[in-house]
Amino acid sequence: MQYTDIVLDHFKNPRNQGELKDADGVGEVGNPVCGDMMKIYIKVGKDEQGQAVIEDIKFQTLGCGAAIAASSMLTEVAKGLTLDKAQKITREDIVEKLGGLPKEKIHCSVLAQEGLKKAIAQYKGETFTESKDTDDAKHAHC
């Protein structure tokens, strides 16, 4: 499967790439198999109902094109969402928004999603447990 135009666009023009110096939560996850690394930064604010929302989000990744595209798309989807909704973003959501990813690149989207969950957990003071998806991803062949 070839990369979709959406994937290529996000790879060439990544959204929200960089570091958030005053982040309220940071999630870093890595893939020891291919050495890719994902870091998600979030700034948390309040919406009109007083619910915690992702006011700003940025990512840094040392990874492949799919990892960059998935992180970029994740930040676009998550920005403005309540933390509860952002925690429910699945890898399928990201892959679907990208118009699909080659099967062997699915684990790249898993890292982005897990990075966000870890950042939210850090903000909430919760213990982050890697999902089985991430564990599978670590054993995926890059």
Ligand code: FES
């Ligand atoms: S995360 Fe391993 S190749 Fe993309």
